[in-house]
Amino acid sequence: MDQFLTRLMEPLLELLFPPRCEVCQELGRPAFCKDCRAEVLPLEPPYCQVCGAMLQPSPAHRPTCADCAGATRYFDGARSVGLHIGALRRAILNYKFHNARRLEGPLAGMLADRLRLETSLPHPLPVSELDGIAPIPLHPRRRAWRGFDQALNLCRKVSGLLELPLVEGVLTRVKPTLPQVDLTPQQRQENVRGAFAVPAGALEGRNILLVDDVYTTGATANRAAQACKQGGAVRVYVLTLSRPAPPWHPAALSLEPGDDDTA
Numbered sequence: 591m592d593q594f595l596t597r598l599m600e601p602l603l604e605l606l607f608p609p610r611c612e613v614c615q616e617l618g619r620p621a622f623c624k625d626c627r628a629e630v631l632p633l634e635p636p637y638c639q640v641c642g643a644m645l646q647p648s649p650a651h652r653p654t655c656a657d658c659a660g661a662t663r664y665f666d667g668a669r670s671v672g673l674h675i676g677a678l679r680r681a682i683l684n685y686k687f688h689n690a691r692r693l694e695g696p697l698a699g700m701l702a703d704r705l706r707l708e709t710s711l712p713h714p715l716p717v718s719e720l721d722g723i724a725p726i727p728l729h730p731r732r733r734a735w736r737g738f739d740q741a742l743n744l745c746r747k748v749s750g751l752l753e754l755p756l757v758e759g760v761l762t763r764v765k766p767t768l769p770q771v772d773l774t775p776q777q778r779q780e781n782v783r784g785a786f787a788v789p790a791g792a793l794e795g796r797n798i799l800l801v802d803d804v805y806t807t808g809a810t811a812n813r814a815a816q817a818c819k820q821g822g823a824v825r826v827y828v829l830t831l832s833r834p835a836p837p838w839h840p841a842a843l844s845l846e847p848g849d850d851d852t853a
């Protein structure tokens with residue numbers, strides 16, 4: 591009877607709630623439509639060899655960005671799908687804060703595609719040497735409040751797409767942190783200090799890929815990577831959906847408000 595009712599209701603539900611793009615809200619489109627995908631600005635090489643930031647193309651560019659020069663980075667490389675503007679930014683916000691869960695598949699697909707692309711680029715991350723993929727986790731309290739953990743859900747899907755083992759529950763957030771968005775870069779560093787933990791030896795000898803939605807200053811990724819290394823990881827890489835446009839990029843002129851990279 592239940593199944594019969596469901597079958598009867600389906601066309602009615604589609605009529606009442608027709609599928610729409612979760613980014614531009616146009617009716618009758620897939621969750622992340624072609625027009626919106628075309629709006630995504632990928633990060634183009636050359637990249638900073640430490641944090642993966644786009645470097646201004648010039649014959650004499652340095653191998654690292656200004657932020658990484660002299661900074662302690664516990665991760666060994668980082669990549670992002672695109673700049674945190676336009677359709678990609680809206681997709682991430684709608685997924686995180688407006689429960690647009692239909693975006694999970696398309697966003698995970700973009701992360702997997704970005705990693706697959708790596709082997710065709712100069713100075714690629716050693717993707718074939720990865721032993722596992724882990725989300726940069728939310729604090730349990732924030733997870734309970736939101737009802738889901740976006741990085742974990744994305745990670746589950748990416749793990750399936752790339753056939754990389756999911757390392758779940760090993761890296762945990764042990765300190766509730768303030769939303770990074772309201773803080774200065776200095777305060778961001780302080781806010782996430784000691785925020786993560788990995789049991790001693792839990793990642794012994796492994797190369798881990800950490801996944802999150804947004805990379806802003808890298809403070810969060812850095813502390814998560816530090817915890818992984820303290821737990822025995824050899825190398826730690828970071829993959830996110832987006833990061834802000836570098837200051838010299840034309841897209842940086844049309845800056846939208848920053849977003850929390852830890853929420």
Ligand SMILES: [Zn+2]
Pocket residue numbers: 611612613614615616619622623624625626
């Ligand atoms: Zn759209």
Ligand SMILES: [Zn+2]
Pocket residue numbers: 638639640641642643654655656657658659
């Ligand atoms: Zn850098």
